[in-house]
Amino acid sequence: AQKVTQAQTEISVVEKEDVTLDCVYETRDTTYYLFWYKQPPSGELVFLIRRNSFDEQNEISGRYSWNFQKSTSSFNFTITASQVVDSAVYFCALSEAALTTDSWGKLQFGAGTQVVVTP
């Protein structure tokens, strides 16, 4: 069975500080996809990144960066020089790729981490 753990319920930072969100996952599938979504106070889900299990390269997109470590089953997300607009709930999610699994197609979400950035 697949599982995603986001142990941090809430993180509060002051603007310009860096913040790292942890994500640990469990899966028996060898091929899978990992995602991060942002949910601002307005409620919609905003797709941030998708990473497949064969691509362990870290990725940077502006102030966002992601660290994928298969050896520790982690896919952590860092916001550099945080801004008030980064205040949101962030979800990590996993999707197994094998058609034979019962959970194929399903996104397994973590509980989410609330990030609060104060001026």
Place this chain on the structure above:
Amino acid sequence: EAQVTQNPRYLITVTGKKLTVTCSQNMNHEYMSWYRQDPGLGLRQIYYSMNVEVTDKGDVPEGYKVSRKEKRNFPLILESPSPNQTSLYFCASRGTVFSYEQYFGPGTRLTVT
């Protein structure tokens, strides 16, 4: 514009009054699903559909029904809503068996009193 739409966006209802939340996508996607979001639990899959007339239960199907008569539509039906179904609901779609990006609707906030 490629999108998933849901209606209504907000709904307050009473226990036992049947309701339907509609979901429609304009991308000709085969796979559609419903999730509910609750504090501390993240999003959990309710039902999914791999194509027209093919639906199956997700992790939390109790109290819900779905149908997939057309490729673009995937309504969520609550025959007899109860307060524990108060939640934020998301519809999602993805293209084919080989596409792993899910497109989410804007969400429907449901309150059952």
